Amino acid sequence: MDKRAIARNQEIEAAVADVRQIEKKDGVTRASLEKIKQRLMRLAARQELFTSADYPPPQPGSKRNSCLYRVSEDTDHRFALYVNSSDGNYGTPAHNHTTWAVIVGVSGEELNRFYDRVDSGVKEKGNAVVKQGTGVAFMPEDLHSIHIEAPLINFHMYGLALEELHQREYYKAEERAWKVFPPHSDIREARS
Template identity: 30%
Template sequence: MHPAMKTFITEIEEIIKLEENESRLTEKVSERLKKIVMKQGIIPDIYKQPNPDKYTLYPVYIDPDNRFSIASAVWDVGQSTPIHDHGTWGVIGIIQGKEREIHYAIHPGQPPLKEFERNLQKGDVVVCCTSDQDLHEVHCASSEPCVGLHIYGGNIGEIERHIYDSETGKKTTVVTAWDKVPETT
């Protein structure tokens, strides 16, 4: 593991231990992520490999007490997520490529309503979701795979979340399990 990633994990552990306010917590996590997101080799190249069939979520680090997790999220060219929530806070930093993120509001019995969209590029760090604003879809917006370093408030590979039908808004409960990290050759 990259030394800067080890330091980052220690810093996140301290932030979570000391900060109860989610807004301040995500702000502090964002500040720390900005310091490492552009570091060469912050994650091994195997965590940047796309899956040709779907976007991929690799576990970079899972806190032993499931207080937070760090994921490498990879979208190949043309791939996207369904409209979904997380059930927790999240901070993302783009390591490679470009990402288009579309945020939605949901009202019972209606299709999701687009609120805003933003384009993120290498080096950008943002709070992607909070406990009270947590509905979006993500697209690879570049001619190379998009790779993001995602920090979530819990083990995102085990948290019950929801996907939403884009036409009806119907909510389906899912768990987005971790993808297996490719083996090195």
């Protein structure tokens, strides 16, 4: 393994170890998720270790313009950390996660819109751009959608691995109905 890969593994391991400790000590609250976000932002500051050469986006013409590289996950599927690599032109409808979720930027920009659940579906209540030095954090029931225009790399971390989340919901606006959100279809194993 080259020096960069060793440094990257050490940085990932140290960050995930801290995230485990924060959750163990503080539980899952908006305050503890803020601490987790701050810790992951420190990891994301090591921009040179997480490039699109290390984590290439899907080939042009692929079914989706965004993929996830799993870089850490515990044996019980908790504390799943992914590097999200996108070529741009990608988005999701409003959805929840049924576990906590934190996104922090490495390079490029991801617009996040936040929603309240209302009788008629969802109502936007704000938005934030995730880029280097910023992040967003969600409690299990919180709703967001993501909107990516240009190439980006960011981290997505979840309390539980995406394949274990069978009851995530998204709002299908055309049908004015809530549906089960299937797991991401392009998750690539990248643990070393």
